[in-house]
Amino acid sequence: MQSRTPAGRTGRPRSAAADTAILAATRAALVELGWSKLTLGDVATRAGVAKTTLYRRWAGKNELVVDAVAELFDELRLPDSGTLAGDVEGVVLQFAAILARPEAKSGLMAVVAESTRDEALRERIRASIVERQKRLVVEGRARAQGRGELPPETASEEAARTVDLIFDIVAGAVVHRTLVSAEPADEEWVRGFTQVLLTGLAGAGEEPASPP
Amino acid sequence: MQSRTPAGRTGRPRSAAADTAILAATRAALVELGWSKLTLGDVATRAGVAKTTLYRRWAGKNELVVDAVAELFDELRLPDSGTLAGDVEGVVLQFAAILARPEAKSGLMAVVAESTRDEALRERIRASIVERQKRLVVEGRARAQGRGELPPETASEEAARTVDLIFDIVAGAVVHRTLVSAEPADEEWVRGFTQVLLTGLAGAGEEPASPP
Amino acid sequence: MQSRTPAGRTGRPRSAAADTAILAATRAALVELGWSKLTLGDVATRAGVAKTTLYRRWAGKNELVVDAVAELFDELRLPDSGTLAGDVEGVVLQFAAILARPEAKSGLMAVVAESTRDEALRERIRASIVERQKRLVVEGRARAQGRGELPPETASEEAARTVDLIFDIVAGAVVHRTLVSAEPADEEWVRGFTQVLLTGLAGAGEEPASPP
Amino acid sequence: MQSRTPAGRTGRPRSAAADTAILAATRAALVELGWSKLTLGDVATRAGVAKTTLYRRWAGKNELVVDAVAELFDELRLPDSGTLAGDVEGVVLQFAAILARPEAKSGLMAVVAESTRDEALRERIRASIVERQKRLVVEGRARAQGRGELPPETASEEAARTVDLIFDIVAGAVVHRTLVSAEPADEEWVRGFTQVLLTGLAGAGEEPASPP
DNA sequence: CCATAAACGAGACGGTACGTCACGTCTTTAG
DNA sequence: CTAAAGACGTGACGTACCGTCTCGTTTATGG
Numbered sequence: 001m002q003s004r005t006p007a008g009r010t011g012r013p014r015s016a017a018a019d020t021a022i023l024a025a026t027r028a029a030l031v032e033l034g035w036s037k038l039t040l041g042d043v044a045t046r047a048g049v050a051k052t053t054l055y056r057r058w059a060g061k062n063e064l065v066v067d068a069v070a071e072l073f074d075e076l077r078l079p080d081s082g083t084l085a086g087d088v089e090g091v092v093l094q095f096a097a098i099l100a101r102p103e104a105k106s107g108l109m110a111v112v113a114e115s116t117r118d119e120a121l122r123e124r125i126r127a128s129i130v131e132r133q134k135r136l137v138v139e140g141r142a143r144a145q146g147r148g149e150l151p152p153e154t155a156s157e158e159a160a161r162t163v164d165l166i167f168d169i170v171a172g173a174v175v176h177r178t179l180v181s182a183e184p185a186d187e188e189w190v191r192g193f194t195q196v197l198l199t200g201l202a203g204a205g206e207e208p209a210s211p212p
Numbered sequence: 213m214q215s216r217t218p219a220g221r222t223g224r225p226r227s228a229a230a231d232t233a234i235l236a237a238t239r240a241a242l243v244e245l246g247w248s249k250l251t252l253g254d255v256a257t258r259a260g261v262a263k264t265t266l267y268r269r270w271a272g273k274n275e276l277v278v279d280a281v282a283e284l285f286d287e288l289r290l291p292d293s294g295t296l297a298g299d300v301e302g303v304v305l306q307f308a309a310i311l312a313r314p315e316a317k318s319g320l321m322a323v324v325a326e327s328t329r330d331e332a333l334r335e336r337i338r339a340s341i342v343e344r345q346k347r348l349v350v351e352g353r354a355r356a357q358g359r360g361e362l363p364p365e366t367a368s369e370e371a372a373r374t375v376d377l378i379f380d381i382v383a384g385a386v387v388h389r390t391l392v393s394a395e396p397a398d399e400e401w402v403r404g405f406t407q408v409l410l411t412g413l414a415g416a417g418e419e420p421a422s423p424p
Numbered sequence: 425m426q427s428r429t430p431a432g433r434t435g436r437p438r439s440a441a442a443d444t445a446i447l448a449a450t451r452a453a454l455v456e457l458g459w460s461k462l463t464l465g466d467v468a469t470r471a472g473v474a475k476t477t478l479y480r481r482w483a484g485k486n487e488l489v490v491d492a493v494a495e496l497f498d499e500l501r502l503p504d505s506g507t508l509a510g511d512v513e514g515v516v517l518q519f520a521a522i523l524a525r526p527e528a529k530s531g532l533m534a535v536v537a538e539s540t541r542d543e544a545l546r547e548r549i550r551a552s553i554v555e556r557q558k559r560l561v562v563e564g565r566a567r568a569q570g571r572g573e574l575p576p577e578t579a580s581e582e583a584a585r586t587v588d589l590i591f592d593i594v595a596g597a598v599v600h601r602t603l604v605s606a607e608p609a610d611e612e613w614v615r616g617f618t619q620v621l622l623t624g625l626a627g628a629g630e631e632p633a634s635p636p
Numbered sequence: 637m638q639s640r641t642p643a644g645r646t647g648r649p650r651s652a653a654a655d656t657a658i659l660a661a662t663r664a665a666l667v668e669l670g671w672s673k674l675t676l677g678d679v680a681t682r683a684g685v686a687k688t689t690l691y692r693r694w695a696g697k698n699e700l701v702v703d704a705v706a707e708l709f710d711e712l713r714l715p716d717s718g719t720l721a722g723d724v725e726g727v728v729l730q731f732a733a734i735l736a737r738p739e740a741k742s743g744l745m746a747v748v749a750e751s752t753r754d755e756a757l758r759e760r761i762r763a764s765i766v767e768r769q770k771r772l773v774v775e776g777r778a779r780a781q782g783r784g785e786l787p788p789e790t791a792s793e794e795a796a797r798t799v800d801l802i803f804d805i806v807a808g809a810v811v812h813r814t815l816v817s818a819e820p821a822d823e824e825w826v827r828g829f830t831q832v833l834l835t836g837l838a839g840a841g842e843e844p845a846s847p848p
Numbered sequence: 849c850c851a852t853a854a855a856c857g858a859g860a861c862g863g864t865a866c867g868t869c870a871c872g873t874c875t876t877t878a879g
Numbered sequence: 880c881t882a883a884a885g886a887c888g889t890g891a892c893g894t895a896c897c898g899t900c901t902c903g904t905t906t907a908t909g910g
Binding site: 105196 | 246247314320321324326327377379387389392393394395405409411
């Protein structure tokens, strides 16, 4: 977000309602039109706001959509199912549900594509979306450790690397399944995927698996 | 591709060189400008071709870029390292190398994003890129089965589902690592990822992993 | 004008009809809206033409209006009333009639105002409007000389200077009367003005006038 | 002007300095930018004043510029050269000098152009600029009558009409010479013009001039 | 060897959206 | 109540590409 009211300042303050309306309008436009046909003029109209107001707050389409999409992922909650596998399945299902929504589908990959040529945009995506949701992995592990399902951590650097790997695998697989393969990431698929993931993680560090 | 010379027809035939030049120009433009600033007029100019010639062969930017990017992935070869793990690591590294190239980075995610609202485009991506490369998974498994590293298949439907899962996990993880996390998918990372993957796949079907 | 068909050239030729339609639309817009509220987008719409077509042919509002107004003055004809005074009165009345039309009123002074900061525009006005109509003064003088009302010319440089002076006086007075004083330059006024002008010109070169 | 302090009123009074600063800033902006690129926001900034202050006092750009330009013409003085011709030449030269200044050039014709569609603006120009300077013609005639160079007036209505005609001729010719012909109204030109004018006026009413 | 017909280059065309600018108004805090 | 500050809705700007359309020209094949 960027509309900090500058506290002890003169002049008319920015409308807080406008921010909310604009982000909601952006999501609505993503649903109806998709990324490539979304225009800032249309978003402004939907939000009941002038185009200039929009440009005063966001640098362009990319930044706006990142913020609009980021809010979607704040709905993610770590369920407490009693087992690690259950918790993971629960989060992955939620993640898949969000990605199934057209506003996420349409917008997320597009800004990722744009971010390949825009360092600042990539950082914005990381800060607003990716890093923000790594909390789920960290919390999940801690909870599993409390239950005795996972051993306490050894080196913290190693632990961080594992979090990143898990995130790349989980997010990557769900995104690929949903957007490229265009198949639903439903309960059955999530169960299979989770089993492979947890088995792989549990066995890693030991000798590579060999078939019977 | 679509420029088959229609055999028994009169009139000037389509230039075969034009196709090649256009796809090469498209990749060059992707490198220099990225997806969003690439224009068909510019591609035509680079290829030394009129805009009409380009539109006579491709319906638009999306289709053109899919074809231009698809050619990149035909370079993939399954190496013969002697072990399953080695073969997998080899392929994943090649895949990562291609994804590290700016023309792939810039173009691939963009067309995937577009494909979320364009069924025909999604099918074109699947046919030209995804399904086309699943051969690698199939070949790799067959070779491992020949070596005795993997058991012979049971149900073919189950096998197909596993191929899809593997592809989602591998492609997804590499893409996420490269584009979203923006970290290199180098040898160390690939080794760790491959171990998790193979361990997970080997253990799956058995009881869920449990910590020692 | 500027849309010369470039003779031996490739590509689709410019539509000749568009030029005509645009200039007519410009005059219509001047009548309805006046200079300051005239927009090029509106002119394009009226002409049934895209805005880009308009910008392809004219650099901006100023150049367009000069061309649109210039055509108005091509209607001027030197009447043959039999006497110098009659001829002058006839032309001045026609000039006043054109200036009374709202499209001329509105546009002419505006471009003159703009031309004070734009050398190229001033030159365009001179070439398209002012110099183009000096033919009337020259013809009128020649005809009067033929009738014996005026002596044959002496020095041609002196003659040119006199033409300029006449033009400044005539055009200036009619414009000022019409636009600033906002009084009609009707027959009575024109008769009075012409008498002062011809008397002044006839007497000039001799001793300054003194009252009886 | 319109900023009379409303006498028996409460609240903070209007700053008198602001008026002066704004008009000066307007002229400065006219010099630097010309009419069409002059913006009220810029004038306000230059004057060190908020935009709202400016709008509280003037209705818009037109009215502001009329006031700013009108002050320029108050410098005009009727010189006393001893002869009518000398007096006229002196005033015309002063008038030409003012019109040569960029703030006058740029602003005056523009507001005249605007006034063709704005009755109130035309009246403001007449009151602030035109009628205000007709004093010069009246004074000049009176002085010439005192010297015996001109006969005493006959009908006052006829006299008024003559003043108007003189003003249209003089102002019109100088403006046309300066802005349209873009030639300097220098001493030589003024001398020639004055001779034609005075000769014409002296002879008018009598029989039209005929060549020798 | 010429006629037919399609592909070609060039570039004008009607559109749509862009991102910016100035307008004139409104809303805040300070005096 | 005025002032400075600055956000606001509005609407035009001039530009860039889009995808289509005319042109005149080139290059095959088939009569």
